[in-house]
Amino acid sequence: MMVLTHIAVGMALSLPVAAVAPEFATATAIGGAIGGAVPDVDLLVGDHRRTLHFPVLYWLPAIALTAVALVAIPIVVVAAVAVSAAAVHSVSDVLGAGEELRPWERTNTDAVYDHLRGQWLRARYVVRYDGAPEDFVLTVAFSTPVAVCFQGLPRWIAVSTVVVALPYTLARKRLADQFEKIL
Numbered sequence: 001m002m003v004l005t006h007i008a009v010g011m012a013l014s015l016p017v018a019a020v021a022p023e024f025a026t027a028t029a030i031g032g033a034i035g036g037a038v039p040d041v042d043l044l045v046g047d048h049r050r051t052l053h054f055p056v057l058y059w060l061p062a063i064a065l066t067a068v069a070l071v072a073i074p075i076v077v078v079a080a081v082a083v084s085a086a087a088v089h090s091v092s093d094v095l096g097a098g099e100e101l102r103p104w105e106r107t108n109t110d111a112v113y114d115h116l117r118g119q120w121l122r123a124r125y126v127v128r129y130d131g132a133p134e135d136f137v138l139t140v141a142f143s144t145p146v147a148v149c150f151q152g153l154p155r156w157i158a159v160s161t162v163v164v165a166l167p168y169t170l171a172r173k174r175l176a177d178q179f180e181k182i183l
């Protein structure tokens, strides 16, 4: 899935917080966007879908932070949403394709690395490849409620994910050829 979809999903995690604790809404929405994006930084440094992707282990701090936020320190909800967004990102990469330049060719089914079991989780291809039409639909589906319910920066981030995702989706297959020339 596109990093833009992960950002939209991460921001959507802040919607329940906005409903019950509006004072933390903006901070959690931005935290969700950052947490949703961060795992894919390993596309630039380290091994993609391995170095910063933890489909199981992110849930431990995510659950601990949520508990702390609920029973003791409400502001911790910002960190709870950010880490949860990274956890959801890492797990949901299983629903996409394997790690390869042209994921629609399906030559590599390694979707995301499970550090706990020490093995790659197999791609399920529910979203056939990053930038597939169904990936764009997901970006719109998760960005829309965020754009409607929030104002200011979160709204603009949500709108921006769609604005950037559309040309990426339209050009995705041609971009693979361009990347190949650069690499």
Ligand SMILES: [Zn+2]
Pocket (backbone or CB within 6 Å): 039, 040, 049, 053, 089, 090, 093
């Ligand atoms: Zn990822």
